[in-house]
Amino acid sequence: MAIKLISTDLNGTLVRQHTMSDMILKYVGRKQFERANTVFKQQTSGTATMQAAFANAAPLTAGITLREAIEYTQKHMTCIDGFSDFFSFFQEHDISSVINSTGYSVTIYAIQANMAKIDGIIGNRLIFSYKNDDSTEELTEEELKQLVFAYFSERYAVCDNSYDRIIAAGKVELGICDEDAKATLLTQYAAEHFPGILPNEMLHMGDTMGDSGGIYGIAKAGGLGVAFNFNKALEDYLREKIMAEPDIKDRIFFIDPKGPDSNLMNVLKEVVLASP
Numbered sequence: 001m002a003i004k005l006i007s008t009d010l011n012g013t014l015v016r017q018h019t020m021s022d023m024i025l026k027y028v029g030r031k032q033f034e035r036a037n038t039v040f041k042q043q044t045s046g047t048a049t050m051q052a053a054f055a056n057a058a059p060l061t062a063g064i065t066l067r068e069a070i071e072y073t074q075k076h077m078t079c080i081d082g083f084s085d086f087f088s089f090f091q092e093h094d095i096s097s098v099i100n101s102t103g104y105s106v107t108i109y110a111i112q113a114n115m116a117k118i119d120g121i122i123g124n125r126l127i128f129s130y131k132n133d134d135s136t137e138e139l140t141e142e143e144l145k146q147l148v149f150a151y152f153s154e155r156y157a158v159c160d161n162s163y164d165r166i167i168a169a170g171k172v173e174l175g176i177c178d179e180d181a182k183a184t185l186l187t188q189y190a191a192e193h194f195p196g197i198l199p200n201e202m203l204h205m206g207d208t209m210g211d212s213g214g215i216y217g218i219a220k221a222g223g224l225g226v227a228f229n230f231n232k233a234l235e236d237y238l239r240e241k242i243m244a245e246p247d248i249k250d251r252i253f254f255i256d257p258k259g260p261d262s263n264l265m266n267v268l269k270e271v272v273l274a275s276p
Contacts, residue, residue: 003224003275004197006090007122007186007214009206010101010108012044012258013228016078019107024060026076027068032060045233046209050102050179054124054172062170066106066128066144067163070151073110080229082264087116089268096194098122100186102176102210105141109148120193122185125173130166138169179210183217199223205267207258212237219251226271228255229262 011018021040025033036057042048090097096119099108104126112118128139139147147166151157176182186204190197200222204214207229215225215238225248227234235254242249253271256262 002201003203003272004095004201005186005190005194005203006095006097006272007100007182007202007204007218008097009208009211009214010099010103010123012207013101013205013211014080014083014099014264016080017076018044019072019077019103020057020061022076023064023069023072024057026072027064028060028062036060044208044210044231046179046212046237050174050177050210054102054174058126058172059170061126061168061172064168065164066147066166069104069106069126069128069168070110070148070163073107073115077107079115080262080264082266082268084116086264086268087118089272091117095272096120096197098186098189100176100182100189100204100214104172105175106144106148109145110152113149113152120189122175122182122189124175127169127171127173128166129169130162136169139166178213180213180217182206182211182214183221186214186218187221203271207231207234209233209237215252216241216248219248220245223251224271224275225252226255226267227253228264228267229258230254230256231258 018040021033021036024036039048039053039056043050043053098120099118100122102124105123106126108121108123128144129136187199202218202223204218205226205228206214208231212234219225227238238252255266255270
């Protein structure tokens with residue numbers, strides 16, 4: 001059955017950087033980055049939970065401005081080769097796409113607003129607050145989304161100094177709590193936003209242990225799982241699953257081990273276009 005919904009991780013799958021720690025490096029400091037980088041590496045290798053990673057990293061984001069978070073995607077984030085053509089293909093062939101990532105929604109909104117047509121997001125919220133002399137008020141997720149889209153669509157927004165007064169509060173609201181959640185959240189999200197698309201018409205792809213449950217879970221449900229730009233820990237985990245459950249062998253793919261030559265178009269050629 002043809003794939004109708006693509007679900008993809010962000011960090012290491014669509015872009016080269018681990019955006020959550022890289023923003024800390026660019027806008028907070030190297031010492032704070034090294035602390036965040038250590039715990040995120042533990043999480044992507046499978047030796048720390050997502051809750052532990054974000055509990056340690058979230059406070060290190062405090063003070064990053066909304067302008068910095070938005071402009072990070074323009075000035076510092078590097079897309080993996082094939083990014084534009086990858087998403088253009090989906091748009092041209094009426095295939096829906098979702099970024100399903102522990103990355104921050106502010107980053108994904110900026111990608112949606114200025115880089116690619118992406119139909120939905122499943123992810124974590126970096127909380128922003130508007131600070132003045134009288135109070136500290138947290139932005140709602142809808143307010144955050146509107147501000148990000150306005151930044152790219154309304155001429156005045158780039159010069160609007162409120163983007164410099166809205167800052168990260170040092171808190172993250174987890175939308176994805178563990179590795180197994182990505183498959184469950186995707187099926188729930190699809191039922192609400194893409195009614196009629198079945199699990200065996202879905203594909204989930206990612207690069208590290210943070211996507212182990214998503215890749216395995218969607219393959220187990222009859223869809224396709226893709227390890228792309230994958231690390232050794234993810235490969236070992238999935239190959240163990242395949243050995244234990246040979247019936248999923250033809251539904252899990254390994255495309256491009258982690259490295260500078262990974263290209264998203266290989267996923268199209270070897271998986272999407274090859275699927276019946």
